Amino acid sequence: MNLIRKSIILMCSVFLIFFIFSSSFAADVRVADILNRKAQFENERISITGAIYSFNDASAQTTQFYTIQDDWSDRLPVRTSTTQPDVGKRYTVTGVVTTDKYGVVFLSETSRQLIEQAAPVPKSEPVPVPVPEPEKNKWVMPLIIGAGAIFVVLVVVVIFMITRKPKGAQQSGVTQTLKLEPMDDSGKTIVMKRPPEGTMKLIPGKFIVLRGEDSRKEIRFQLPKEQISKEITFGRQAISEQNPYGHVQLKAPTVSKLQAKLIYANNGFTLVNYSTVNPTTVNGKTLAENESVPLSSGDTVAMGEVEFKYEA
Numbered sequence: 001m002n003l004i005r006k007s008i009i010l011m012c013s014v015f016l017i018f019f020i021f022s023s024s025f026a027a028d029v030r031v032a033d034i035l036n037r038k039a040q041f042e043n044e045r046i047s048i049t050g051a052i053y054s055f056n057d058a059s060a061q062t063t064q065f066y067t068i069q070d071d072w073s074d075r076l077p078v079r080t081s082t083t084q085p086d087v088g089k090r091y092t093v094t095g096v097v098t099t100d101k102y103g104v105v106f107l108s109e110t111s112r113q114l115i116e117q118a119a120p121v122p123k124s125e126p127v128p129v130p131v132p133e134p135e136k137n138k139w140v141m142p143l144i145i146g147a148g149a150i151f152v153v154l155v156v157v158v159i160f161m162i163t164r165k166p167k168g169a170q171q172s173g174v175t176q177t178l179k180l181e182p183m184d185d186s187g188k189t190i191v192m193k194r195p196p197e198g199t200m201k202l203i204p205g206k207f208i209v210l211r212g213e214d215s216r217k218e219i220r221f222q223l224p225k226e227q228i229s230k231e232i233t234f235g236r237q238a239i240s241e242q243n244p245y246g247h248v249q250l251k252a253p254t255v256s257k258l259q260a261k262l263i264y265a266n267n268g269f270t271l272v273n274y275s276t277v278n279p280t281t282v283n284g285k286t287l288a289e290n291e292s293v294p295l296s297s298g299d300t301v302a303m304g305e306v307e308f309k310y311e312a
Helices: 001-025 031-036 139-165
Strands: 045-056 064-068 075-079 088-097 105-116 200-211 219-222 228-236 247-250 260-265 268-273 278-282 291-294 298-302 308-311
Touching: 031 045, 031 075, 045 105, 088 268, 200 298, 219 228, 219 260, 268 278
Parallel strands: 075 105, 228 247
Antiparallel strands: 045 064, 045 088, 064 075, 088 105, 200 219, 200 308, 228 260, 260 268, 268 291, 278 298, 298 308
């Protein structure tokens, strides 16, 4: 389990590093992407590189803002509360994408870095910025995402191969119990199936055999480790392969095919009678059909000629 836990932690750490790297790589985006996918970029922190196209002072209607033109000649207004940038110079501007009540998309500036000098640009004409062959970077992000996905799959495969047990193998000191067949635990009158060691847990309480069996001294019941309740039937019918630990066969001729049922719940047993021909008694009292009685330590239970004493 420690190996599995460490492997999962390693995988999550690598995935987080990959996510951070991918996010930082994708921070510098095109203005056209923002304008075409407003909902995706809303309230996202991004960076844009380009030349300052124009600057507008604050007025009664608006705060001061400037317009940045990226390398694809697309423009985006940028609201700023700091010093005025130089029109025509190139900056890398970082901020949060926001849409105002009129549907205009703009960038709320958080930082600005001058990256090179450029000739002033008239307000009436676009900045003559050469396009730096953007198609070269078109497949960079898909390649990074694909490589990250492949890496995660490889990590999962490695973890599976490390933790997988070979077929038929056993851990030291632990039996692979789920694949083992039930063991026969039959007496002269009472027939039961006993689970392999370690596969199930013992239920508190037992039946001491008082009459009707010359080899068995007691009956103990078990249930899967993850369960907290169980039902065990008693009767002359044979044990089925589908429920080998949920039935006790009583071969006595005075026992009905389905005589009674024992229910374990809330740390106690309750006996339910099914038979209308052969009596089921608790402390000498005969139970009616479908009548149930909670058992207490020391109670005697008789099913036909087979008699037990319950001990908690």
